[in-house]
Amino acid sequence: QVPLVESGGGLVQAGASLRLSCFVSVRNFSSYSMGWFRQAPGKEREFVSAITWGGATTLYADSVKGRFAISRDNAKNTVDLQMNALKAEDTAVYYCAASRLVLSLQSRRNYEYWGQGTQVTVSS
Numbered sequence: 001q002v003p004l005v006e007s008g009g010g011l012v013q014a015g016a017s018l019r020l021s022c023f024v025s026v027r028n029f030s031s032y033s034m035g036w037f038r039q040a041p042g043k044e045r046e047f048v049s050a051i052t053w054g055g056a057t058t059l060y061a062d063s064v065k066g067r068f069a070i071s072r073d074n075a076k077n078t079v080d081l082q083m084n085a086l087k088a089e090d091t092a093v094y095y096c097a098a099s100r101l102v103l104s105l106q107s108r109r110n111y112e113y114w115g116q117g118t119q120v121t122v123s124s
Contacts, residue, residue, distance in 0.1 A: 002026045002113040006096045009118030014088055016122075020081040022096030022115060030054070033099045034072060034079040037108055038092035038120075045095065049081060050105035059105055064090075088124040093117040 008020040020036070035050035049070040050059045058070050064083075072079040079096060097111035104110050 002032075002098055004096045004098060004113055004115035006094065006115045006118040009094060009120045011121045011123065012086060014086060014122055014124045016086055017082070017084045018086065018120060020083065020094055020096075020118060020120070022079045022081075024077045024079070024096075024098060026077070026098075029077040030074040031100070033102055033105055034070075035097045035099065035105055035111060036070065036079075036081045037095045037097060038090075039095070039117075040089075040092040043092075045108055047106040047108065048094070050099075051079065052102050052105075057102070061106075083120070086120075086122045088122050091120060091122050093119050 003025040006022050033052045036048040037045050038048050039045040047061050051070045051072050067085045069082040095117045096115040098113040099111045101110050
């Protein structure tokens with residue numbers, strides 16, 4: 001089991017920014033690709049963003065491209081998601097996940113470990 005703990009969620013107004021952080025308690029954090037997913041009420045969990053183990057490749061869902069930025073610090077075992085220009089439709093529980101793969105990171109089936117999630121609520 002690989003513990004992942006998300007933080008940074010909250011209630012903000014549309015147009016505001018939030019920064020989510022995920023701490024991964026594992027010795028070989030740099031060997032994992034990391035992803036962020038979100039799940040709104042009544043909807044399936046969907047891909048938001050991912051970053052490969054060295055940070056060379058980043059991926060984004062079309063709905064967040066240009067507004068969100070993913071980054072990681074392998075020395076601190078953290079992966080962050082900077083969310084700007086938030087919209088009401090970004091409201092969801094955001095989950096951090098870890099994968100040993102470097103391909104097909106948009107698929108939640110390719111992630112082995114998941115955090116408990118952090119709530120992001122954007123009021124319009």
